[in-house]
Amino acid sequence: xxxxxxxxxxKYSRLSSRFAAGIQHLQSNAWRELPVxxxxxDGDDVVLQVQAYDSFPRAELKWEAHHNYCDIQYMIDGIxxxxxxxxxxxxxxxxxxxxxxxxxxKGEGQYATVPAGSFTIFMPQDxxxxxxxxxxxxxxxxxxxxxxxx
Numbered sequence: 001x002x003x004x005x006x007x008x009x010x011k012y013s014r015l016s017s018r019f020a021a022g023i024q025h026l027q028s029n030a031w032r033e034l035p036v037x038x039x040x041x042d043g044d045d046v047v048l049q050v051q052a053y054d055s056f057p058r059a060e061l062k063w064e065a066h067h068n069y070c071d072i073q074y075m076i077d078g079i080x081x082x083x084x085x086x087x088x089x090x091x092x093x094x095x096x097x098x099x100x101x102x103x104x105x106k107g108e109g110q111y112a113t114v115p116a117g118s119f120t121i122f123m124p125q126d127x128x129x130x131x132x133x134x135x136x137x138x139x140x141x142x143x144x145x146x147x148x149x150x
Contacts, residue, residue, distance in 0.1 A: 001084040001128065002121040003112050006074070012121065021046045022072050022146035026119075031144055041146070049145040055080045055133035063090060063105040065127045069147040073130060074119040078141035082120055083129030085109030090127045101147075124150065 002012070009027060013020035021042045025031065031050060039048045047069075055078070065087060073082070090107035097103065105127055113134060114120060122128045133139060 001112075001123075001126045003082075003114060003118060005118050009119065012072075016148070016150075018042065018045050018148045018150075019070075019072075022048075022148050026072070026074055026144065026146065045149045047147040049147065051141070051143045051145060053131065053141055053143075054138040055141050056131050056138060057136040058083075058129075058132050061129050061131060062093070063107060063109065063127050063129050064102050065090075065105060066101045066122075066124055067096065067103075068101045068124075069149055070124065071122040071128070072119055072144075072146040072148060073114075073122070074144040074146075075114050075116045076142040076144060077116050078139055078143075079113065079115045079134055080130065080139075080141050080143075081111045081113050081132035081134055083109045083111050083127075083132060084120075084122070085127045087125045087127055 009023050013023045025041050036050050036052050090105035093106040094104035
């Protein structure tokens with residue numbers, strides 16, 4: 001798991017050409033024209049989810065992981081906590097859903113507070129729990145989630 005600010009986003013472009021495409025799109029602000037929903041940036045290789053929601057109490061959420069995609073989650077507005085942990089420390093709770101590239105796990109992880117202007121990167125070995133309300137007090141969030149195919 002990586003957490004950083006938008007000022008340093010270009011440093012992660014070196015991870016792959018697909019990461020570079022996602023980071024370039026994020027920095028271009030082209031996403032500001034897009035409505036909430038799913039948008040293809042580079043076919044299925046780079047997909048953007050524009051999200052708007054209220055964060056949730058931790059007890060209402062599940063740990064998740066992916067096989068085929070990495071996440072770049074950028075906080076536009078609002079603040080939330082994101083849980084993270086090592087895959088080896090978790091146990092599969094709900095089997096892998098190939099269509100949505102997600103499976104759910106149980107275990108214990110750590111939490112980082114992610115304010116507006118910051119982003120996280122979750123690789124397939126990173127179990128994560130986004131959308132967590134700070135102090136269990138739900139609040140509005142606007143967020144981008146770039147799904148980067150590996």
